[in-house]
Amino acid sequence: MPELPEVETSRAGIAPHLQGQSISRLVVRRPRLRWPIPADLAARLEGQRVLAVHRRGKYLLIEVAAGAALLHLGMSGSVRILPRGTPAGKHDHVDLELESGQMLRLTDPRRFGALLWQGADEVHPLLASLGPEPLSEAFDAEYLVRCCKGRRGTIKALIMDSHVVVGVGNIYANEALYLAGIDPRRAAGRIAAQRLACLTAAIKSVLARAIEQGGTTLRDFVGGDGKPGYFAQQLNVYGRAGAPCPGCGTILQEVRLAQRSTVYCKACQK
DNA sequence: CTAAGGACCTGTCGGC
DNA sequence: TGCCGACAGGTCCTTA
Numbered sequence: 001m002p003e004l005p006e007v008e009t010s011r012a013g014i015a016p017h018l019q020g021q022s023i024s025r026l027v028v029r030r031p032r033l034r035w036p037i038p039a040d041l042a043a044r045l046e047g048q049r050v051l052a053v054h055r056r057g058k059y060l061l062i063e064v065a066a067g068a069a070l071l072h073l074g075m076s077g078s079v080r081i082l083p084r085g086t087p088a089g090k091h092d093h094v095d096l097e098l099e100s101g102q103m104l105r106l107t108d109p110r111r112f113g114a115l116l117w118q119g120a121d122e123v124h125p126l127l128a129s130l131g132p133e134p135l136s137e138a139f140d141a142e143y144l145v146r147c148c149k150g151r152r153g154t155i156k157a158l159i160m161d162s163h164v165v166v167g168v169g170n171i172y173a174n175e176a177l178y179l180a181g182i183d184p185r186r187a188a189g190r191i192a193a194q195r196l197a198c199l200t201a202a203i204k205s206v207l208a209r210a211i212e213q214g215g216t217t218l219r220d221f222v223g224g225d226g227k228p229g230y231f232a233q234q235l236n237v238y239g240r241a242g243a244p245c246p247g248c249g250t251i252l253q254e255v256r257l258a259q260r261s262t263v264y265c266k267a268c269q270k
Numbered sequence: 271c272t273a274a275g276g277a278c279c280t281g282t283c284g285g286c
Numbered sequence: 287t288g289c290c291g292a293c294a295g296g297t298c299c300t301t302a
Contacts, residue, residue, distance in 0.1 A: 036280090074295085075296055076279085076294085110279045112278070151271095171295070259275075
C-alpha cells in the first residue's frame with residue numbers, strides 16, 4: 001500500500017495523537033513481521049514519552065528519549081488511532097497504548113512491514129545507506145545525473161532504488177516518468193542531463209501533490225485518521241493500461257520491468 | 271561494483 | 287458456485 005505520500009499522510013494523521021503522550025503499554029499480539037519485533041521493545045518504550053513522530057523514506061520514527069521505534073508498513077501495512085480496548089482482528093499485530101486512552105494499532109496482512117528499535121546514538125543499518133529525501137534540496141538534477149552516469153539498468157529501476165532516492169515506489173515512478181516524457185525502459189546512463197532534470201522536477205511535483213491530497217487510495221488504504229486519500233483521481237498511467245493516454249489519446253502500454261507492472265505512453269514517452 | 275531474479279506473506283480478482 | 291493461478295503498494299538478499 002504505502003509509498004512516501006501514504007507514509008507521510010499516516011505520519012501527519014497519527015503524530016498529534018502521539019506527541020507528548022506517555023506510552024503506557026506495548027501489546028505485541030503477533031511478533032512475526034518481516035523481521036521479528038525485538039523482544040525487549042516493550043521494556044524500552046513503556047513509561048516513555050513520545051517526543052515526536054518523524055519520517056525517513058518510508059520509515060516512521062516514533063521518538064522517545066532513549067531512541068526510536070522504527071515502523072515500516074511494507075506492502076500492506078497501515079496504522080490507526082483507536083480507543084484502547086477495541087477488539088483486535090486477525091492481522092492486527094501491535095497496539096501502542098497511550099495514557100490518553102487511545103492507542104496506535106498496526107495492521108499488516110502480508111507481514112512485509114517491520115517494527116524495530118534504534119538507540120538514540122545510533123543509526124539503524126536499514127536507514128544508514130538510504131538516499132536523500134526526494135523533496136529535499138539534496139535531491140536535485142545534478143545529483144540524479146551523477147547517479148545515472150554509467151548505469152545500464154532501466155531508469156525506472158534506478159529511481160525506485162532507495163539507495164538512490166527514497167520514497168519513489170511503483171505508482172509514482174510510473175507517474176513521474178510519464179510527466180517527464182521518458183520511456184521507463186531506457187537505460188539510465190543514456191538519458192540527457194536536461195531530461196533528467198525534468199524527471200527530478202516530476203518526482204518532486206508528483207510526490208508533493210500526492211501528499212497534499214492525502215495519498216492515493218488503493219484497495220484498503222486509509223491514513224492515520226481513517227480518511228482515505230484522493231490522489232487516485234489524478235493518476236495518468238498507473239492502473240490504466242489499455243486506456244487512452246490523457247495527453248494524446250494513444251492506448252497506454254503495459255510491460256513488466258523488474259517484476260513490476262509498468263504503464264507508459266509509447267507516443268509521449270521516449 | 272552492477273544488474274537481475276528470488277524470496278518473504280496474505281488477500282483478492284478474473285477466468286474456466 | 288468453486289478452484290487455481292496471477293497479481294498487488296516494498297526491499298533485502300543471493301547469484302552471476
